[in-house]
Amino acid sequence: MGDTAVHSGSDDPNRRDFIHIAALAAAGGAGAMLAWPLVQQMNPSGDTLALASIEVDLSKVTEGMQVVLKWRGKPLFVRYRTAAEIASAQAADSEPLKDKEHSKDSERHVVGKPQYLVLVGVCTHLGCVPTFGGGDYKGWFCPCHGSQYDTSGRIRKGPAPKNLEVPDIAVLSDTMIKVG
Amino acid sequence: MSGQPSTYQPKSGFTRWLDSRLPILRLAHDSFVDYPTPKNLNYWWTFGAILSFMLGMQIITGIVLAMHYVPNATMAFASVEHIMRDVNYGWLVRYLHANGASMFFVAVYVHMLRGLYYGSYKAPREILWILGCIIYLLMMATGFLGYALVWGQMSFHGAVVITNLFGALPLVGESIRTWLWGGFSVDNATLNRFFSLHYLLPFMIAGVVILHVWALHVSGQNNPIGVDPKSEKDTVKFTPYATVKDGFGVALFVVMFGLFVFYMPNSLGDVNNYIPANPLVTPEHIVPEWYYLPFYAILRAIPNKLMGVLAMFGSIGVLFILPWLDTSKVRSMRFRPKAQIFFVIFVINALILGWCGHNPPDKFAIPVGEGGLTFVWLSRIGTAYWFAYFVIIMPLLGIVEKTRPVPDTISSPVLSGAATVEKA
Ligand code: HEM
Ligand code: FES
Numbered sequence: 001m002g003d004t005a006v007h008s009g010s011d012d013p014n015r016r017d018f019i020h021i022a023a024l025a026a027a028g029g030a031g032a033m034l035a036w037p038l039v040q041q042m043n044p045s046g047d048t049l050a051l052a053s054i055e056v057d058l059s060k061v062t063e064g065m066q067v068v069l070k071w072r073g074k075p076l077f078v079r080y081r082t083a084a085e086i087a088s089a090q091a092a093d094s095e096p097l098k099d100k101e102h103s104k105d106s107e108r109h110v111v112g113k114p115q116y117l118v119l120v121g122v123c124t125h126l127g128c129v130p131t132f133g134g135g136d137y138k139g140w141f142c143p144c145h146g147s148q149y150d151t152s153g154r155i156r157k158g159p160a161p162k163n164l165e166v167p168d169i170a171v172l173s174d175t176m177i178k179v180g
Numbered sequence: 181m182s183g184q185p186s187t188y189q190p191k192s193g194f195t196r197w198l199d200s201r202l203p204i205l206r207l208a209h210d211s212f213v214d215y216p217t218p219k220n221l222n223y224w225w226t227f228g229a230i231l232s233f234m235l236g237m238q239i240i241t242g243i244v245l246a247m248h249y250v251p252n253a254t255m256a257f258a259s260v261e262h263i264m265r266d267v268n269y270g271w272l273v274r275y276l277h278a279n280g281a282s283m284f285f286v287a288v289y290v291h292m293l294r295g296l297y298y299g300s301y302k303a304p305r306e307i308l309w310i311l312g313c314i315i316y317l318l319m320m321a322t323g324f325l326g327y328a329l330v331w332g333q334m335s336f337h338g339a340v341v342i343t344n345l346f347g348a349l350p351l352v353g354e355s356i357r358t359w360l361w362g363g364f365s366v367d368n369a370t371l372n373r374f375f376s377l378h379y380l381l382p383f384m385i386a387g388v389v390i391l392h393v394w395a396l397h398v399s400g401q402n403n404p405i406g407v408d409p410k411s412e413k414d415t416v417k418f419t420p421y422a423t424v425k426d427g428f429g430v431a432l433f434v435v436m437f438g439l440f441v442f443y444m445p446n447s448l449g450d451v452n453n454y455i456p457a458n459p460l461v462t463p464e465h466i467v468p469e470w471y472y473l474p475f476y477a478i479l480r481a482i483p484n485k486l487m488g489v490l491a492m493f494g495s496i497g498v499l500f501i502l503p504w505l506d507t508s509k510v511r512s513m514r515f516r517p518k519a520q521i522f523f524v525i526f527v528i529n530a531l532i533l534g535w536c537g538h539n540p541p542d543k544f545a546i547p548v549g550e551g552g553l554t555f556v557w558l559s560r561i562g563t564a565y566w567f568a569y570f571v572i573i574m575p576l577l578g579i580v581e582k583t584r585p586v587p588d589t590i591s592s593p594v595l596s597g598a599a600t601v602e603k604a
Contacts, residue, residue: 042359042360042362042373044358044363044364044369045362045363048362048363070459070460072363072365073365073367073459075459121460122365125485126340126345126485127337127341127343127344127347128340128341128462128466129461143462143464144462144466145480145541146542159480159483159485
């Protein structure tokens with residue numbers, strides 16, 4: 001019969017197998033192509049990305065003061081450090097630090113202006129907002145699970161794994177910077 | 181559904197007509213009327229009905245809330261207050277929903293401990309048990325998403341902490357977190373998707389509940405002595421026996437539920453959630469809702485972020501493999517004197533973990549002079565016991581424990597006294 005070739009039990013792929021494989025591959029490909037946008041729609045949208053940077057006027061911050069701004073929905077600490085804070089931050093450069101990446105104080109403050117420290121005010125443990133002035137290192141203290149940061153925002157004690165994040169900063173003029 | 185022949189007899193012309201087109205009444209009859217249930221079931225077995233009732237309650241009150249609630253970061257909190265103050269009986273619907281979630285968890289914990297004690301996860305009920313664990317996980321997700329919707333201080337910072345758990349994963353953590361947020365932080369996009377998912381998950385729960393009940397009706401119910409029914413003498417019909425008992429259990433439960441809703445509707449909540457969300461200030465002490473506290477304690481017990489997250493998920497994950505960790509030949513702990521002791525310690529330990537989760541880690545749980553035992557250390561002990569119970573005690577005890585004699589059938593201890601009670 002003409003049909004026997006198609007239904008032969010041999011292991012060689014025949015025309016019907018080919019149709020099955022091709023149909024499944026096409027359906028699988030189509031499924032993946034649909035899944036991609038369905039997954040991607042969850043990522044930050046265009047307008048969210050567009051609002052991702054802000055300009056900060058440093059002259060509004062006076063010595064020993066910290067201004068908290070909202071940047072990308074998160075708190076941004078802009079701190080004018082006292083001489084004592086800068087000194088203790090620099091002195092700690094040589095101590096064993098938990099997070100060593102870009103951990104020199106000179107790599108963390110605003111370029112050329114050691115008095116200004118700009119940090120993302122989000123604890124690197126689980127995201128609470130640390131408060132200034134607490135803890136053994138006189139920097140920031142996180143009330144949630146007790147992480148302690150020094151006056152350079154470096155993690156010194158507690159469960160947080162990383163230093164407080166320093167955002168990308170562009171110096172626009174003597175008093176203006178752009179964050180993000 | 182239990183594999184035995186259907187005894188359904190359509191009585192009227194219409195039901196005969198329907199039966200030959202969609203035998204839905206037959207399904208209901210065979211599942212909930214004529215279905216044989218072990219005759220020795222106690223009140224711990226009414227919690228399944230209570231859970232079904234609570235799921236229905238959450239879905240109905242939730243759909244009503246969604247008619248008035250606005251899933252937008254600038255309006256969500258105000259819309260919840262609008263529900264409380266302006267919408268007719270809005271306060272009632274919201275209090276039913278908020279306290280209903282707590283009651284739902286009360287019921288699920290009793291239901292799970294019932295299973296743990298009577299060995300209901302053991303063969304042939306492994307799939308039934310795993311489906312239950314999936315329902316529990318979905319409930320935890322739903323409760324978390326719903327709590328975020330209020331957009332109070334606890335909602336917001338709770339959502340921050342929980343979504344940050346995913347950031348602990350190596351390599352992919354950060355992108356997963358951004359993906360969950362839909363931005364650079366918990367914000368409007370996050371609230372919107374949380375609302376969508378909070379609406380969806382309860383219906384997924386309902387779907388898994390159907391599978392759960394299906395599996396139940398294939399293997400049959402376990403019972404307090406853990407011996408399968410051998411003959412018709414061991415069972416009674418679901419209706420009226422189980423229906424009435426379940427109905428009575430639900431009624432008692434509703435009385436307790438009512439006490440919360442009408443006399444102390446905010447006792448289980450946190451005052452901070454009546455303060456609108458402020459991303460720039462974290463409440464001094466972040467605590468999740470009571471039903472998550474033991475797991476929160478396990479998370480904080482471990483000083484390393486990733487390990488803490490893994491331990492927390494692992495503490496629920498072990499439940500999934502429990503059927504293979506328990507090596508005992510005897511199903512019900514009624515005949516396992518040693519297991520009973522460890523079980524009681526397990527329950528107390530879970531409560532202690534909850535207490536730890538509620539308190540700041542560095543506070544002293546048991547003060548001794550100037551120092552003492554801090555809550556972190558207490559939760560470390562609790563975490564150790566939690567895991568030891570499942571991965572050490574359960575496997576070993578089944579081998580070394582000397583069990584009490586187990587009756588042959590459900591009826592035998594009643595009908596012929598101790599004479600037939602031999603087989604160990
Ligand atoms: C498994 C079932 C459910 C559970 C465990 C659950 C849990 C919760 C919880 C804990 C809250 C926060 C309550 C508060 O503190 O005010 C909440 C809020 C809310 N839920 Fe649900 N829910 C469930 C089903 C649903 C369903 C099916 C809907 C339908 C759309 C819904 C709609 C809402 C809305 C609109 C809110 C915000 C208003 C409010 O806080 O009262 N829920 N839910
Ligand atoms: S979130 Fe800061 S210590 Fe946990």
